[in-house]
Each structure stands twice: as C-alpha cells, then as structure tokens.
C-alpha cells in the first residue's frame with residue numbers, strides 16, 4: 001500500500017464514526033475524483049484552519065455575528081433549544097418542525113473526559129435567559145421555554161439534569177425531549193420522524 005494512501009486513510013479514520021474500512025472507501029472514492037475537485041476539497045479543509053465564525057448568541061456556525069436562525073425575525077424568540085453540538089442543531093433543523101432558537105453548549109458534561117460544566121457554554125445560556133427576562137418585564141410576557149435536547153446517553157442526561165438544576169432559580173420553564181429516542185444514542189443519528197415526535201411530545 002502506498003504511503004500516501006495509508007496517510008490519507010489514517011486521517012479519515014480519525015473522524016468520529018469513521019472506521020478504518022470506511023476511511024479506506026473514502027480514500028478510494030477520492031482517488032476517482034478529478035484533480036481540480038480534490039484541489040478544491042483540500043482548500044476547503046485548509047480553510048477550516050482559520051476557524052469558522054460562530055454566532056455570538058447561540059454558537060451556531062455563522063458568517064456574520066448572528067447566524068441565520070438568530071437573525072430570522074420569524075423564529076419564535078421565546079423558545080431556546082439547548083443542544084450539545086452544531087450537528088444536533090442541523091438534525092433538528094432538518095425536521096423542519098422546530099421554529100424557535102438554539103443554544104449550542106459545545107459538548108456534554110463528562111468528568112472522565114475532563115469536560116466540566118465550566119467548559120460548556122452554560123454561563124452564556126444563563127445570561128440569555130436573564131436578558132430575555134429583562135426585556136420582557138412590560139406586562140404581556142411570553143413565557144420562555146428552554147428545551148433541553150441533549151443526547152439520550154449518560155453524558156447528555158447528566159448535562160440536562162445539571163441544567164434543570166441551574167435554571168430552577170430563574171423560574172423559567174424547562175422541558176425535555178420525549179422518551180422514545182433509544183437511550184445511548186446520539187441525536188444526530190436519529191431519524192427525522194422520531195425526532196419530530198420527541199419534540200412534539202416533550203415535557
């Protein structure tokens with residue numbers, strides 16, 4: 001096997017969810033691409049090194065200071081769906097059902113991996129909640145709902161419980177996605193219908 005080939009497989013196999021066999025398949029497929037396409041692809045990958053801008057409010061990917069979701073006036077400002085990763089946000093957007101805002105935590109609490117609450121964007125979530133309350137003091141308040149859509153696995157559960165605890169003093173309504181998502185799974189791999197139902201039946 002050529003060294004170039006092996007190196008390429010090694011890199012693709014570093015991606016979460018990609019095993020050595022899949023990595024090999026990807027590299028074989030890439031070898032079939034025209035040279036210009038591969039050049040463009042490597043440019044895109046190289047561009048990632050400069051970092052991608054994140055929305056200042058929800059930490060979604062964004063070219064501007066606010067992402068497309070946050071800057072859309074038609075989105076329901078009284079709902080914040082808390083997810084672990086940008087890919088989870090993508091899965092929920094794909095269902096087309098949810099019309100509120102998001103908050104990307106940047107992971108889940110996982111003491112074994114050294115991921116503690118302070119490594120997540122929890123402070124930022126709290127200040128969004130506080131801001132909502134401040135801007136909503138003039139009577140006809142729309143109640144804020146924070147939907148905890150962390151993964152249905154141990155780390156996700158721990159994170160949701162922690163957030164419920166920390167949001168309790170704010171008297172903000174929190175909800176969780178309905179059970180039915182098989183436990184131990186990841187939101188990003190859940191199919192749209194199941195995810196839609198989990199949203200509709202949240203409590």
Ligand SMILES: [Zn+2]
Pocket residue numbers: 055056057058059060066067068069070071
């Ligand atoms: Zn945003």
